[in-house]
Amino acid sequence: MRIRLLSLAAMMMLLAAPVLAADAAKSDVKGLYLLTDYPAVTVQPGTTSTISLRLRNYGMAPERLALSVAGVPAGWKATLLGGGQPVAAAMPATDDSVALDLRLDVPKEAAMGTTTLTVSAEGASGTRVSLPIAVSLAKDLPAKLSLQTDLPQLRGASNSNFEYTLTIKNDSGKKLLVSLAANAPQNFDTSFTEAYGTQQLTAIPVDAGKTKDVKLKVTPPSTADAGTYPVTVRVAAEGAEATTKVELTITGEPKLELSGRQGLLSAQATAGKESTIPITVSNTGTAPAENVKLSGTAPSGWKISFDPKVIDRIAPNERKEVQATIQPPEKAIAGDYATTITAASRGETGSANFRITVTTSTMWGIAGVGIIGVALLILVGAVVRFGRR
């Protein structure tokens, strides 16, 4: 029985052996420690900053430890906080730690330089740990912005939009709200949007050290002449600013307008007969229109042809005359009809609605007179044939 108990104890000892070995490895560090991640920090005068500390107990019996901060310059305020409250003592359990915060209120007028504060914890049994923390005072980094664009020169027609992607970089130490502005020639419309969005912006926040892309859209007036126009983009935030220049080159484009002679948009046509309408095609655009084709839409059965069918070239502010031949069908009913005549030159079209008044042939009117004549002849014939006393 006794032997049995012993063997059991031995077995238990054997089982416990690895656990003991692990404990021995851990307990290489022994004692009390005051810890912080960054024992040398930079703070700005006039601000309050917090440094987090830990009081660690490695393998010591728990003990009441009085806390103190030494080396605080006059005017500064250093407070030790535990769990959000000011504390004067801490008591970490064995192999455990207590979190502490050192709150520093640095006055605005504090002199530049480095001050070393010493945080210490002292037990009744003479245990004492201390942690020196070097606090450097420094001014904030000044705001700094940079602005870049990959494609600063664009080209297009006056009715197109010019879109530039701009990259704003915040080179300062804090987040900035960057205002956006663009200086374009008169009557040019500019707007900023997010890189992938439609919402227009006047300012955009940029995180410290980060970049943001914005899109600048420039819409020139449709009357803008061909040429190159500069646009200055300016971004600014807290005294810092950056500018860049982009350019847009407008290629001129033709603009076609149609009208009848002397501006008339109406014409007469007889059913079944051809009638000719003079049409004036004018180019009010900024570039010559070439290869202007004329076409017309009219009710079915109508024939529309043009002479010439194609105008080779119309210079800006010039007009050319074309003869349109319109033939309503034989069975057309008298009245007004709407037709559209279109002049097209490489995507640019101009059209005008013409009102064609269709009159019917008077041939049937003459036939009607003939019928009445025949009736009268019958009467005269009767008078001649049957006349008697």
Add this chain to the structure above:
Amino acid sequence: MRREGSPWQGLGVVLLKEFADHLTSARMRVLEWLVVLVALAAIYAAITQVRDVTAQDPFLFLRLFTTSREPLPSFVAFLSFLVPLMAIGLGFDAVNSEHNRRTLSRILSQPIYRDALLFGKFLAGLATLTVSLLVLWLLLIGLGLIMLGVPPGGEEMGRAFIFLLVTIAYAGVWLALAMLFSILFRSAATAALVTLGLWLFLTVIWPALAPAIAQALVPSDDEAALIIAGQMLARLSPSTLFGEIVLALLHPTTRTLGPVYLSQLQGAVMGAPLPLSQSVLVAWPQIVGLVAACILLFAVGYIAFQRQEVRA
């Protein structure tokens, strides 16, 4: 015995005498009063309606002719009913009363030919109708001027004037028809009854009957052909012709009186009025039909009268 000399000899005498008789006869006075009172009522209703309803219309004056207000029909509708009545009233006893009074041979013993007698009677009737219609027309325009205060435009007056001429032609058709029956029937009552019967038939029954007859006559399934045939048959009635002319003349936006294919309406600017000449062209076949019918009916009556025995 063949006539010697002009058939017009004595025409003036007959015309003036008949004209005077018509204008002084009690029958004519009753008819005139009926027409004038009824027309006044229609015009008054039209004017109040135009004032209430129409905001703007380039043909405001023409609205006086065509606008109706419950329970009265429009002026034009009144005319299309009363003009035949007047014409029949004037013509139904033109010749047979002479027979019955035994005055025909006495007239013809004068140096007046039968031609002149018939022409004179017809023209006198037509002149009487023209006078009363002209008065009515002027009355309407005068009342319109007073009550609307808007002067009519030139084209409106042109349309109204052609409408007056057409109305006279319409009256002529019924006058010729009434005279034809007064020649054919010796009894005035029979002639009046037959003419009135024919008038009622052509005005009321025939327009409803024509599509049915067309359906029986035209075997094809073609809807359009059927409609055209029905319309052609309906146009045998002078009332239908008159109605269509009125539509084309007094509603300037009317483009056609026949059936229209959808393809013909493509691109058409709706509501745009036609010029007067085009409106007349639209209604021209109907106008020709009325005038020719008037002449032919008279010619038939003339032949019948020439072949008749006048010595009773």
